[in-house]
Amino acid sequence: MPLGRLLNINQVLAGIRPAPAAQPIKLPGGIVVPAPVAPAVVVAPPAAPPPAAAPPVAAPAPAVRVAPPFIPGAVRVNPAILRAQPAIVAQLEGRTLRPRLNDLRPDLFPIKSGGGFGRGESQHPISPTQTPDDRCLYESPNNPQQRYWLPRYRLRNANGRYEVTVAEGQNGLWAVSLGLETYPAPEIADAARTAQMLEVTRGASVTYRVPGTAIEQRLPAGEVQKDATGCVVMLQLSLADRDGLLRAFMSNDAQCKLVLSRGFTVAVPLPAGTAPDVPKRQLMMVKGQMQLARAPLESAQLMSRAAVVDASMVAKPAVTLDPGITAKMSASLEPMRIAPMRAVGVKPPVSRIPISTIKARRFDGTPIIVQPEPMPDDVPPPPAPETRYEISNQVQDWAVALFFEPQLHPYLYPAGSANGPQASRWVVHALRYPAGSGRSHAYFQDLNDPARIFYLPDAFKLARRSEAPHAPSLVFQVDQGDNAEQVMVDLTCEVRPVTDGERLLAARRDLADKVPASAANPNREFELRLLRAKSSLQMAVLRNGAVRSETVAATIDWDNGFTVNERFEFKDFQDVFGVLMAASNSNLLQGSVVVTTGINENVMVPVKLNFADMEGELFQSIETPDPQTGAVAVKLLNATESKLRITQLPTWITRGEGLVVGRIEGLDLSQPVEVEPEQSLQFTVQPTDILSGSAPADAIFNTASVRSVPDGEAILKYTLDDTIDQETFRAVTVMTAPEVLENIATGSSGGPILNIIVEFRGNRRVVLGENNQSVDIEVPVPLMDILLRKDSEGFYEYRQTVVYKSGQKAPTTPWRRDDAGVLFVTAV
Incomplete structure (x- = not known):
């Protein structure tokens, strides 16, 4: 039975449901979302042929549930509604996940020998570059004449009227639709006329800046329908959301835009592999300093070889000489110049001119010119190695500005809609987690819509890769430079947000009394949404041998994190790697994302780069639910490169309706438990209360207390430039x-x-x-x-x-x- 992906409480509370592209399904209120993938797949025994007579009904054997693997690419996340308590309901906002760095840029990471595949083996269009975008033309793997282009989008416009409608829909919601047409990038416009449009999966959201703040409001689209000339984006909004959006339409300062995510998969070329006989470069410690031993030159270039003359290249006289003259001439021949054998891999200039002209003299002193035979043609160089490719899953955004002056576009604004700016009214709640002793976390409440409360992640952490083993999404590349003093190291790593799901559960209880009860909301229901606001990255980095706190260039994506690119001197490599391996925090490579909301003082979200505490998958799992009791037998496999230490493992069980606390049997966690790579644990999770719902029981875990015990040698294998x-x-x-x-x-x-x-x-x-x-x-x-x-x-x-x-x-x-x-x- 194949192992699958573990469902984690932090992902559930964040609304994360990785799902492949699928036919949309209709939800109440007319909202359309892609069909979700169940958190785990129920694998039942194969059905037997129907018998002639119905046998006695036997108790069914428990089905084996295998969590599905993560499917990269255009991943649409469905909103999740979790009822921790009947009186406290928090609807968590859906979001679009980006593929991880190793899926976007497989060329960055060390490639195993023989990695990738040939062009003819590709199931996807071929990218001309390792960084595909909408300025590239892609080719069919088997027919280079068949090319594809990635579409851009703009609003459809008929006689000065944009195809944008706002109308009242069902269940008190308002429907907003935006019609879009596709077009190619100007750089490839001519070539695109004879090419086909690349098939993409689409997701969309409308974003704008809340007036008077630096907070970004995001309204996810319920449906993106493809049509003949492009697509139609449809949103279902509450009245408050509709009014906020229409105010943003009117204001250029709101920076309102429609963001379309284009998901596609192509084959990208891998860097040319290093020949197996090429010596690798070595790092050495010389007098206490790290030094790089350069890749040695080929031995053929360092050796002086004796010249050997092939029999076929011996000079033959151009005229027939008397044997006596020949004997005398032999004594007066000038030495023949023989070209030395060329070093392996070094191609000499191509020439058919004879190596030398041999001169001799007759007895009377007149010269005799003797020409050698021409040198043979050069041996043709070996054919260039076949380009290898790797799959790259891309999700790239394209933004369409949404600014409509009411005087020019009155058709967009329904009668009675708000037509002026609304005063910004926000309040910030500070809650400690754990209560009374932990760190203070800020929660932002919009008093114009008090049933909406925003939170920030707990931290940004070094990410793990998407494929097993889930090694650090980090790579060191060594730039050899022209001399020893110029050797530099480029560190590229992916950093992703982490939110403790138990903290959000506690916040939903503590914030319930902050939501006023009303006839429309008697149970004080509210939404927890991820706050998106203007932000910058402050990190302690190495500059001229000293650690300094600086603003580091990075684009902060609150859903998916950011990429850090740092360059430092080679002599500092040991310090940098030591900091990443250290179990305790160090100032170097640590910092904060500084959040500027415009409401109160700046808020800091910690940034932690450490191999012991990373974001991402740790386990693969097999779950076998008991349909009678709701218990779940679990097998957890360490799917990382290092040992994992488990100090606690909070669990819940769900049958699709609410969460019930689980109790682990068969695993003693009174002392920390360590699991080696590729080793597994087996235990059973029992529900502590009655389960509601009819779906198969699913065990959900909080792995926030699971730590890695970094194996430096294994980590280097996955992160260090493979020429070292x-x-x-x-x-x-x-x-x-x-x-x-x-x-x-x-x-x-x-x-x-x-x-x-x-x-x-x-x-x-x-x-x-x-x-x-x-x-x-x-x-x-x-x-x-x-x-x-x-x-x-x-x-x-x-x-x-x-x-x-x-x-x-x-x-x-x-x-x-x-x-x-x-x-x-x-x-x-």
Whole structure:
């Protein structure tokens, strides 16, 4: 049974439901959303053919539920309604998730040997670049003449009237529709006339800035319908949302826009792979400083070879000479210049001119010109390696400005709609979580619509990749430069928002009395929405060898996070990697997203870059629900590159209607439990209360307390530039003393020592004796030892064998470990 994706309480409370493109379904009120994917797939035994007679009904065997894998690409998230208590209902806003960095830019990450696929194997159009966008022309994998273009969108306009309508719909909601037409980017407009439009999945939302604040209001579209010339975006809004949108239409300061997300999948070219025989570059510690050993030149270029003349290239006389003259001429021939053999991989200039003109003289002194045969044509170079490709799932936005002056577009504004700015009225609630002792979190309430409260994420954390093993979404690339002082390292990583689902559950209880009861809302129901506002990134980074807090260029996406691109000197690589590995927080590479709302003082959301505490998937799971009791048997597999430590694992069970606290049986968490990569845990989750609903029981977990125990060696394998060797070398002086070789003090029966043979792991050895009591050698050490230990140049392993002058030989010692620069060996 394949493993699937674990459903997490933080994702449930954030409204996250990854779903593939599917036929839309109708919901009450006319809202249309893509058909959701159930949190887990129920896999039942195959049905048997119907029997001739109905047998007695037996109790059904429990079905095995396998959570579906994450499907990248254009992912539409359906709104989730969770009822933690009957009197407190929070409808959480749906959002569009972006593919992770490893899906968008697979070329950034180290590629395994033989990775990717050939052009003819692709099931998707071919991108000409590793960063596809709407300025590219894409080709069919099997027919380069068939090309595709990615559409842009604009409002349809007929005789100065935009195709935008606002009308009252069902259940007190207002329907807003916007008709759009497609067009290609100007850079490819001519070529697009003979190309086809690329098929995309579409999502949409309208965003605008709330008057008097820096808060962004977002209204997700319920449906995007494709038609002959483009598409129609449809929104279903409350009266308050409708009035807010119409005010934004009237104001240029509101920066109102329709944002269309275009999801598509193409094959992007991978960087040319490094030949397997090309030596990798090595990181070395020299006098306490990290240095990069450059990729060595090919040995053929470093050696001086003797010239060898092929028999077919020996000069032949242009005229027939008398044998006597020939003998005399041989003594007077000038030496023939022979071109040296070219280095492997170095192509010489192409020329058919003879290498040399051989001159001879007759007895009377007149010259005789002897020409050698022309050199053979160059051997043709080997064919270029086939370009390999990787799938890239893209979701790219296209914005359409929405500003309509009422005098020019009165048809947009229904009679009685608000036609002037509304005073901004906001209040900020500060709640500590955990209550009384934890950090204070801000919640923003719009008093013009008090049933809407906004929250911010707990933090932004280093993200994990989408595919298993879910390694850090981070890569180090080394720029060799022209000299040792110019070697730089580029760090690229993905940072994503993290919200503690239990904090939101607590906030819904604590904020219920902030919502006024009314005839329309007697139960004080309210919406929890993610706040989006003007923001900037402040981080502690390395500048000229010092740690400084600076504003770092980054586009903050409150749904999906941002990408950090930092460049630092190579000598600081050890410090940077050490900070990422450290279990405790360090100032370097930490910071805050500074949120400017215009309501109160700026709010800080922490940014944490650390391998021990990352955002993203940790487990894959198999769940087997019991249809009678609602219990769920669970198997959790560690799907990361490092060990995981579980201190607590809060659980809930749902059958599609509400959450019931779960109780874990078969797993003792009184002490932390550690799970190695690819190892699993098995236990059962029992409901502590009666479950409502008819769907199969589903176990939901809060993995916020699960921490990674970073395995630096494994992390380097996934994050370090693959032209860098994972092993390096350090210099060690191996020595002994005459007294050791005399072997008197030890009282050994072997007598005087002839040799001490010291063998190092990596097939390296030295032999010490009377005439060779000190030897310098380069020994292999793991790169991790250099990166993680500033007071060491790396540990090595060795063993020794003593050979006596008497002919006896002592048994070889076990492997020993040391990091000394001078290794003094004795007879024991």
